[in-house]
Amino acid sequence: MIWKKTLTLQKSMxxxxxxxxxxxxxxxxxxxxxxxxxxxEFEDFLKERAIxxxxxxxxxxxxxxxxxxxxxELNTLKRSLDVFKQQxxxxxxxxxxxxxxxxxxxxxMEDFREKQKLHRKKIELIMEAIHKNRNLQYKKTMELFxxxxxxxxxxxxxxxxxxxxxxxMEKIREEWQNEHIKACEFFExxxxxxxxxxxxxxxxxxxxxxxxxxxxDEKYEEIRKSLEMCSIExxxxxxxxxxxxxxxxxxxxVYENYYNAQRNVTPAARSPAxxxxxxxxPLPTPTSAPGxxxxxxxxxxxxxxx
Numbered sequence: 001m002i003w004k005k006t007l008t009l010q011k012s013m014x015x016x017x018x019x020x021x022x023x024x025x026x027x028x029x030x031x032x033x034x035x036x037x038x039x040x041e042f043e044d045f046l047k048e049r050a051i052x053x054x055x056x057x058x059x060x061x062x063x064x065x066x067x068x069x070x071x072x073e074l075n076t077l078k079r080s081l082d083v084f085k086q087q088x089x090x091x092x093x094x095x096x097x098x099x100x101x102x103x104x105x106x107x108x109m110e111d112f113r114e115k116q117k118l119h120r121k122k123i124e125l126i127m128e129a130i131h132k133n134r135n136l137q138y139k140k141t142m143e144l145f146x147x148x149x150x151x152x153x154x155x156x157x158x159x160x161x162x163x164x165x166x167x168x169m170e171k172i173r174e175e176w177q178n179e180h181i182k183a184c185e186f187f188e189x190x191x192x193x194x195x196x197x198x199x200x201x202x203x204x205x206x207x208x209x210x211x212x213x214x215x216x217d218e219k220y221e222e223i224r225k226s227l228e229m230c231s232i233e234x235x236x237x238x239x240x241x242x243x244x245x246x247x248x249x250x251x252x253x254v255y256e257n258y259y260n261a262q263r264n265v266t267p268a269a270r271s272p273a274x275x276x277x278x279x280x281x282p283l284p285t286p287t288s289a290p291g292x293x294x295x296x297x298x299x300x301x302x303x304x305x306x
Contacts (some may be wrong), residue, residue: 057095
């Protein structure tokens with residue numbers, strides 16, 4: 001540990017020429033509280049990220065299952081679309097699994113933070129008692145010192161009491177200094193442990209996100225492979241063969257004069273050997289029955305005689 005080797009924290013922050021000062025100690029406690037707060041913030045970040053990942057995963061799954069996507073496609077493109085929707089569903093499942101992992105990491109961070117809090121509380125109680133005892137003894141010593149300066153008649157007794165007080169104060173000072181060093185070493189160890197754990201947790205989190213990206217890319221690669229198997233020509237031919245209604249087009253429509261067989265002339269533009277619309281033969285030339293009007297043709301005009 002860097003702090004254990006050099007005692008830099010103790011020399012630069014914890015020590016002070018003022019015997020009753022706790023500025024350095026307070027700075028250490030404040031820094032440890034800030035570190036605990038930072039761990040709590042990262043813990044909250046993981047929880048919020050887990051909520052986002054779970055919501056995103058569920059929405060992807062709902063999208064792949066409920067949203068239509070090329071339902072009328074056929075053959076290879078249809079298979080590609082099926083693979084596409086399945087892989088989107090798999091991506092959603094991956095995000096839900098990541099959300100669960102993030103919640104577990106947040107719980108680990110919470111347990112670690114509470115464990116450090118519990119251990120540190122014991123040291124803080126010891127230090128508070130030492131500080132209180134030190135301050136009381138310092139106050140008593142200063143009172144005796146003032147009394148020694150003011151009282152001439154009881155100089156020897158006061159001086160003896162003062163010497164005893166100084167001796168006691170020195171013992172307390174040594175005890176305080178030793179406990180102070182132990183506390184600093186413990187805080188140093190705990191802070192290094194916290195930073196290492198925090199860094200590893202963040203590293204693990206980034207690795208999990210990176211792994212998620214790799215897994216997602218593999219799923220997307222399955223989609224691309226499926227799309228490579230898609231054949232436009234095959235899908236079009238498949239649709240034509242599936243929906244075709246026949247190989248021959250309808251026959252041309254031919255005009256026929258049912259009143260005069262001599263007028264039934266085939267148009268010049270008519271294609272050879274047309275297929276008649278009706279299976280019946282041509283109608284016979286109508287004849288006028290008694291009492292019916294007479295029909296005749298003059299220069300392309302049909303006349304009716306009564």
